[in-house]
Amino acid sequence: MRYKAGLETRDRILESTRAQIAEHGLEGTTIKNICDRAGVLPGSFYNLFDSKEQAILTAVRAAIDAVDPDPEHAGRDTLEDLVNAYIRFIEEQDDLARVYIRIAVASRVNPELRGRVLRHHEVRVKRFAAALAKARPDLDESEINERAETLVSALNGIALHRSIDPEFEVAGYAHRLLQLGTTS
Amino acid sequence: MRYKAGLETRDRILESTRAQIAEHGLEGTTIKNICDRAGVLPGSFYNLFDSKEQAILTAVRAAIDAVDPDPEHAGRDTLEDLVNAYIRFIEEQDDLARVYIRIAVASRVNPELRGRVLRHHEVRVKRFAAALAKARPDLDESEINERAETLVSALNGIALHRSIDPEFEVAGYAHRLLQLGTTS
DNA sequence: TCCCTATTTGAGTGCTCACTCTAATTTGAA
C-alpha cells in the first residue's frame, strides 16, 4: 500500500465495511458484501487486509474513536458540551453511530472487543463525572459517579432508539437527561 | 406435533434459539448451532419448523411479550411498578433481555420486524405516559409524553449496558431515571 | 395387538462463506 490507488481502495473498503456493520451487524457482515459495495474483488481486499476480522476491527476502532471527537479536551468541557457532542455524533455520523451500538451489543461474546468496550465506557463515565463534579461541587464522589453512569447509559439508549427510528428527536430527549446531573 | 415428544423437542429448540440469538445475534444464529444445543438433528428441526426464520420469529415474539408480563394491568400500575417490572425482566430473564436488545438493533433492516418493534415501543411509551399522568396530573400531555419517551429509551440504555456487563447495577440506575418523571 | 402417523435419523443438495493463487495490469522512481 504505497501508491495512491491502494490508499483510495482501502478507504472505499473501510467505508463499505462501516455500512455493512451498521446494516447487518458484526455477525452478518460478509467479504462479498463489503467488496460489492466497495467495487472491489476479493483479491484486492486481501491485498490490503489480512482478514475480514482486521477490516472489521479497523472500522470498530474508528467508531469508538468518533464518539469522542476531542479527547484532549478532557476536564475542560461542561456536561452540556459532552451531551451536545454525542448528539452531533448520533445525528451527523449515522453509520458510525449504528456501528457503535452494534459493537456494544456484540461485544459480550468477544473478549478482546468486550475489554475495549468496557474500557471505553469507563473512560467515558469518568469524563462525564469530571464535568458533573465541576458543575455540582456540593455532591459527593459516589453520587457524582452514579449520576454519570446513569447518564452515559441512558444516552446510549437514546442512540439505540435513534438507530431504529431516524425521526427520533435525539437532541430534545438527550437534553432532558441532563436534568439527571443538574437537578438535586 | 401431536405427541409429547414433539412438544418437548419444540421447547428445547426454542430455548436454544433464544440462547443463540442472545449470544450471536439474529444474523449470527445458525441451524447447526440451534440443533447442537438442543440435541436435535436438522431433520427434527424441519419437522417442527418451516424455516430458521420461523424459529427466530417465534423467539422474537416471546422476548417482546416477556417485557410486559401483564398487559392486562394497563392503566392500573404506577411508574415505579413499570420500572420494577422491567428491572425484573432484565435481571431475571437474561437471555430474553439480550434477545430484546438484539431485536431492536437488527430491526432497522427488516420491515416486518421494524414495524413490530416500533409498535411495541409506542405501546410501551403510552403505558408509561398513562402511569406518569396519574402521578403528575399537573403536567400537560406533551410534557408527559416526552418524559415517558425519554424514560423508556433511557431504560433500554440500562438494559443494553447490562447485556454487556452482568455486574451492572440495573436497579439503582433504573430508579434514578424515575426522577425524570417525578421531579418537576 | 395392530397400524397409521408422529418423530427421528443422517446422508445429501446446491449455495455461499472466508480466503488463496497466479497471471495481467498499472504505477512511479530512476
Added chain:
DNA sequence: TTCAAATTAGAGTGAGCACTCAAATAGGGA
C-alpha cells in the same frame, strides 16, 4: 523509458450454510 513492485483480476478451494428426503423408529388410538 525501463522495470521492480504495487495493485487488480478472477477462477478456484474446502468448509459450512439452509434446507431436503427416504428410510428407520417410536407412540398411542382402535
